[in-house]
Amino acid sequence: AMFITATAPNPLVVKLLADATGAQVSLSWSTWALAMLLPGLVAIALMPLVLYFIYPPEIRKTENARTFALSRLQELGPVKRDEKILLGVFLFLLVMWAGIPAMLFGNAYSINATTTAACGLALLLLTGVLHWDDILSEKSAWDTVVWFSALVMMATFLNKLGLIAWFSASLQGGIESLGMNWLAAATLLTLVYLYAHYFFASTTAHITAMFAAFYTAGIALGAPPMGFGLVMAAVSSIMMTLTHYATGTSPIIFGSGYVSLGQWWKAGFVMSVVNVLVWVVVGGIWWSVLGHI
Incomplete structure (x- = not known):
């Protein structure tokens, strides 16, 4: 999340933000890097501490x-x-x-x-x-090819068959009917967007299918375009930790056999909560200082 060039979908996020706002929100490499710097450093510092608490290492000294x-x-x-x-x-x-x-x-x-x-x-x-x-x-590699390709195909067809567009429109209508203020609406949209990644095996597919719809809905409900855009951009990277199929590299790491499925999902969920809090709280303060909110 710290750099546009850190992962392939980030340039797509920049394009979608510009398209949705008529280029009013246009993130350059330096703007993105500066905005994500402080929350990114805090997240880097917290991650090993949180994981150390959840799963204490068996070997603690290597003299x-x-x-x-x-x-x-x-x-x-x-x-x-x-x-x-x-x-x-x-x-x-x-x-x-x-x-x-x-x-x-x-x-x-x-x-x-x-x-x-x-x-x-x-x-x-x-x-x-x-x-x-x-x-x-390489049995684990062949195993990954079989189940990961199936998940990618299913996620692709969720978008092609119109389910994602229908869900996004229904969610926006539901939020409007509840009369939420923009902060509550933006929070709900962000969380739904993040945890919808349990149904995707590709971040690019997820962003392509849902980012523009959810971002546009948030803006329509009163969220500040720049601030909400930065949160959505960060979440688009945070979701990569959720599951062992969340992104292309996840199955390869999971295939090494160091952690079980349950351990990965537990750590992924806990870290997603920690990261969201970091980017919303620390990021929100930092972006206010930078004048983005």
């Missing part, structure tokens, strides 16, 4: 960590051929995923992220760094 690390490095020896190739492929993937060819030579050289990943895998197979049996043995 010989340096000695152990050095001994393991000595056992590994000098960098091998396969490791050099792997490093080169990794750097190649970073360059392609960052869209540097498109930046330098135009959109005609933009390469899909999935295509880039396939190229990286092909290079590792062709150079002998990996063998096909290595690919087949």
Whole structure:
């Protein structure tokens, strides 16, 4: 949430904010970074403390960590051929995923992220760094492909079939009928937008489907465009911690097997509450100082 360039959907959020307000709310890289700086730093400081309290670590002292690390490095020896190739492929993937060819030579050289990943895998197979049996043995990866793709498809069709648009319109109508003030209405819209991510397996799909509708509804109900926009922008990143399928990297991390499903969901929900409070309270004060509210 701290930088526009931190995750792929953030530039989309900037565009949706500008489109909804006729460019009255136009966030530059520096404006976004300064607005998110203080709440972001507070959230970074609180996250390990909260998680330490929820799930105390089994190992709390590592007095010989340096000695152990050095001994393991000595056992590994000098960098091998396969490791050099792997490093080169990794750097190649970073360059392609960052869209540097498109930046330098135009959109005609933009390469899909999935295509880039396939190229990286092909290079590792062709150079002998990996063998096909290595690919087949990655059971957690194949498991992720199956269930994650199904979740992405279902989330996509929720939008295509009009369910999200209907839900957004119904929610706005319900709030208007209750006669809520703009603060209560904006709070409700933000929370519904955040926790609706339990039904999405892609932040980009979620933002595309719901951001504009909820933001426009909040503005129509009297919320300040800049302040509400910053909250919605932050929440669009906060929701990535909720579930083990919340964003593309989540299944990969979950597949490592370090935490159970229940542990992830509990920590994700608790951190979502903490992060929302940080961005609303600390962020609200900070944005008032900056003149955004």
